[in-house]
Amino acid sequence: MISKMESEYIEVLCYTRTPQEDIIYASRLAHSMHLAYSGDGNQFQALNHNSGVLFAKATHHENGKLRAKSLKNPYLFHMADGRFGVVAVRTEADGQEDEESRGAVLFFTSNDLLQYQEVGLVDLKSDAYVLDATCEYDESCQAYVIHWCDSNGRSYRNEIQDLNDLDGAGTPERAEPFTLEAVSADIEGIQPRNVIRVPRETAQRLVCRLTVPQNVAIEVPECITAASAEDLKMLKATAVYSDGTTAPKAVDWDAAAVRWDRSGTYRVKGTVRQEHYAFPVAANRADPCIAKWNGKYYFIATNDADGNRTLYIREAETISGLVQAGESLILDTQTYDHIKGLLWAPEFHIIEGGLYIFHAATTGEFFDEECHVMKLREGGDPTCAADWSMPRRVVRKDGTELCEAGKVISLDMTVIQVNGECYAAWSERQFVPEDLGAWIYIAKLDPKEPWRLTSDPVLLTRPDVGWANNHTFVDEGPFALIRDGRIFITFSSAAVDATYCVGLLTADTNADLLNPGSWTKGNYPLLTSRSVPGEYGPGHNSYVTDDEGVTWNVYHARPGVEEPRGSGIRRVHFDVDGYPVLDLTEERDLNPALAEVSIEVIVKRD
Template identity: 70%
Template structure:
């Protein structure tokens, strides 16, 4: 239920400094998955991989060969006589080159590959399902039909080394350059707070000047984060010149999970100096939307809930109120959400607008929900055949975009795919160009139990646009994937986006949180970015909302699994500073 076959049948990595003891990376979760294959009608066939083998290419990059299987690990008829070949320069982002033809009708059961300098070619050793060994020679692995005919040879030797790693199927060991290894460990290990840096002294004339001083938390990967400090200034006489040793405690806002029970797809937004929380209401079968208002994010935890939409007020809103999001577009407040006129197959994206000067907690101040329209004025999806949901807003470079999930059910179920298009900022329920596909659930972690990519939400950091999205069934195998684009790129060009090979967040990421997903992000008064998400406090428990600080790794990419105890070491939380009071 936690680590299903389509998640498990993937390439995992572990590392060792001494060649003896190994530590698993990425929470002992897969980092490389086989892509699904496409059918003529648009449907996909989920695939997995087994027996991956990592090796160096003659150009210094790395290659991976593996046996492609059906999603559940069984033999894949399309892969008979072939092996799957990938290439990577950093062991993080991989390109699936394709199926390499070994010129045989037999199923490949195991495979290894090595470049032999003496013959300027790669030697592929493999065995069939009966254990018979063979080898092929090929000079160019990227020529998928270029292998020689197979010859009898010794079968690949299975590793007999004992690794103390749960569930491991040992493959091969390969040395890598230290710089690659360092980056790999930093990217695939959750950092921990190892030090606090703080200026030793300062000159101040008021407690406000001292309050502005922040500490820098340093993490095991060399990254940092600013932290506020609560200074104990009772002993300081700000009216007299003098020098004082002032003690302080580094502040860490703690949010116990769950922060809201039976609340999924959560979103927190700031509007006119207040914070608002809204989410899918699982408690009543998604028949209502409630909003909370507070002066701070912590205040939202116990804030009163106000009903702003139900399935009784409007004739066209009759159920399944899903994934509400609050967005500010040109100083106007909107709620994007999904709703149906009755049945599931009529679920579509809608938009509500707050009237000028309105109160977000008052239902009467919100406009009637209206369906999202395409650029020609027709409805986004053909109701009864295609559903749409999880629409979000991305505002960058003076442009306003929408991203959403769309799933065709008739005539065939294609699964849920994520699209992007520009929005009219004056009427943000209208698209102004044709939708562009961003991602479809082609990896095993996205098509487990069902083919779904949904819940996109944007996070802008430095010169990059990150869009996280949720994948697979909304059970304990729900996960979070990542898309990345340069801010200056054409966001309507699918080639501008890179999708990560593995999910950022899974049930293996944070103990006690199952099926994490459907993230959104908010910045608080201190400039800290918070991740709002839902997960389950037990495998079969209800979906509940949570909050966690977002950290950024050595490449500036979001880290979603930095838990509180790793974010701040309690033993480092007490600090001192020498304050000289100087009043002119």
């Protein structure tokens, strides 16, 4: 993190990257704005795992089909009102010239360099393709001056008083060629652009949000008065992280020398507990979900080992116990006439005291894949197939099928329960008459009959940015995490290969969740192949909270670029703004050198 002893302002560098192999860092990822910072004014350090933070949005045709776009030559500048602005050249997805952007530059605004708004294309009143551009506010004329050059090497300038007025630029005037100050940074693939100075507070938050924290201290009280070993067991340590955040940690205390039957003072040692989950915890298992039901934990996932033809459940007393637990078959493609294949993305949900499994299945063909629901009978055993009802297809509020078979598929349905209301969110993909890609929708759900919607579906997100439409146009796998008055919906995007990643939608719990304007979509994914070494294409995650109140991310990824998918488990940390951190690895979560602690235990007896 940034030292408190350094200057009042910090330098921030914006850049793009050279594309790598298509499966590693494709052009749709490299052609985005990246950020780095310098704490000493000399060395720059990449933020966000050297991954993009700002991507151009796709355009769409009248039939709804998306056309992916990228950006090149971003330029970061200060706006007159204190915000940040970015101008860039919009291109086709592969970086080629974009006919729709001829004679224009793409303009974004941001309050904090974390969340950006794409305002649109500023018309420069020219028919030439823009090759490069800069923008600065000129106090003398109280207008923004856009310097730009075309693909033939001619340079121009336009003045515009309000960049939000996309048609408000004046006539271009010929100008002297412009050059950017050379920047040297030892960052893989960097194509540097420009550097600006930002206030320390802004930079500190930027660094905290876009770097993974690490454990720097463990705190326990100097002493505690306890009457029993149970009192001591309840005492937790506080892990302190480099960004100033904290997390409670259970401690395994060695209290063998304490005489609980007599008064005295004892020095007790302990070891801060760190659950270890070697990846993968379950091979050939994808789209995993863990839930607690009647005092036990249950694991279910898509079974890649047999071509997605069965669903198995694991049962254990603890989450860690699920790793070695046996499996029980609860659904296959032989039992029911309407369930013939592609058993995808099962999820447990407890609704009004009943346990349900939401999953996708097909009557036979891929294009008939639809969301289904099973219910556990009252008093039933989740590991017993006979105790689960026949899968029932999800229907609209009027009783008609959610999607038209053969034309639109539905999958990955999840349940969100907040403020006494029940919602479903899921992914749909229209294939006929045009393949529109997978889009995520939300609707109210009847808790009495949770296979029935009670409102019309509302679009939440579609794959309109480079990290979401890399290799294919997909937003899928939504799952909600509710904390401190906010709903976080993580979802998965891009092809289900090493480019798969996890995006984020956020809303206030008291907002109208059926209003798309209530939701904010993050500009960049929370989890990618660059987040955790050795885990490729992470995605389709869910969350479970254990008996200690710790929230765990349950996800799938690949142990190698071309390896089969497997399930993983990692603790969810929460950053300086309360947003989930999904890439806090075990060694950063707890520094082993700090794991040993001690405390003075005072026992008082009458």
